[in-house]
Amino acid sequence: xxxxxxxxxxxxxxxxxxxxxxxxxxxxxxxxxxxxxxxxxxxxxxxxxxxxxxxxxxxxxxxxxxxxxxxxxxxxxxxxxxxxxxxxxxxxxxxxxxxxxxxxxxxxxxxxxxxxxxxxxxxxxxxxxxxxxxxxxxxxxxxxxxxxxxxxxxxxxxxxxxxxxxxxxxxxxxxxxxxxxxxxxxxxxxxxxxxxxxxxxxxxxxxxxxxxxxxxxxxxxxxxxxxxxxxxxx
Numbered sequence: 001x002x003x004x005x006x007x008x009x010x011x012x013x014x015x016x017x018x019x020x021x022x023x024x025x026x027x028x029x030x031x032x033x034x035x036x037x038x039x040x041x042x043x044x045x046x047x048x049x050x051x052x053x054x055x056x057x058x059x060x061x062x063x064x065x066x067x068x069x070x071x072x073x074x075x076x077x078x079x080x081x082x083x084x085x086x087x088x089x090x091x092x093x094x095x096x097x098x099x100x101x102x103x104x105x106x107x108x109x110x111x112x113x114x115x116x117x118x119x120x121x122x123x124x125x126x127x128x129x130x131x132x133x134x135x136x137x138x139x140x141x142x143x144x145x146x147x148x149x150x151x152x153x154x155x156x157x158x159x160x161x162x163x164x165x166x167x168x169x170x171x172x173x174x175x176x177x178x179x180x181x182x183x184x185x186x187x188x189x190x191x192x193x194x195x196x197x198x199x200x201x202x203x204x205x206x207x208x209x210x211x212x213x214x215x216x217x218x219x220x221x222x223x224x225x226x227x228x229x230x231x232x233x234x
Contacts, residue, residue: 002048009050017054021203023210023233027052030137030160030192031228033171035184038163040065042172045164045197056200060166068173068180077181081127087120127182135179135188161193167201169227195229202229209233 010027017024028051044059058064068074076092079085087093096106096115109115130136138160161176173180174196183191198206209221210233217225217234224230 006048006050009048010052011050013050013053017052017203021054022207023203025052025195025198025206025229028194031163031195032190033163033193033228034189035180035191036187036189038068038171038173038180040170040172041068041071041177042066042164042166042174045174047162047175047196051162051194051196053197054200054203055197059197060164060170060172060199065172068177069184071177073177074181074184077123077127077178078185080123081182081185087116093120123178123182126178127186130182130188131186135183135186135191137192159194161191162196163193164197165195165199165202165229167199169202169205169224169229171228198229206230206233 014024014027042060042065044064045053045055069078072091072095076090076095079090080087080092093116097112099106100112100115106115107119109119138158159175161179162174164172164174166172176193179191205221205224206229209217209224209230212218212221212234225234
């Protein structure tokens with residue numbers, strides 16, 4: 001992900017949103033999300049197109065969503081940190097080993113030994129650190145830089161986790177899996193995230209809540225008042 005291009009796209013989305021919608025969101029505003037409230041992963045929106053875009057279509061439909069606690073990353077970290085598995089016994093490690101055996105690189109590492117010695121050690125340390133000190137944002141701590149490799153130093157890993165918001169306000173995780181899984185396993189109640197994309201229908205709901213705030217909200221919109229993405233609109 002190119003940092004300059006990412007920020008340019010983000011600025012462009014903000015420019016368009018301010019001219020299209022009544023209640024455009026600041027693309028760099030962080031939302032506080034409880035991992036317990038997130039059930040699905042959605043990877044339909046491209047990461048390198050910047051933050052804050054509004055997009056219609058079917059990208060938030062069921063066929064594009066995966067139960068996040070059934071993913072290999074979550075399952076593997078749950079095995080390691082909840083059940084005490086050796087790394088070699090976890091689903092995450094076994095998948096990495098299989099990828100190496102098929103001639104692929106994993107997160108920039110060239111061998112399973114490097115993955116085990118650097119990446120897995122880092123995850124152990126990260127878990128213990130969050131358990132001991134609490135969850136800290138990437139602005140305050142380096143949560144995703146296991147070493148100096150180009151992959152680990154990618155711009156996406158210096159951002160907070162990314163989510164997308166579907167047409168009815170459902171929040172889906174899309175980047176920052178390891179942080180999500182560890183925060184979820186440790187019952188962290190609030191993780192700062194950026195919104196990569198909002199569905200156009202959800203943005204219309206935001207507009208309606210903002211517009212109706214001065215004359216009272218209809219019942220169909222009141223159900224969204226506790227949503228972290230509408231705080232301060234009504």
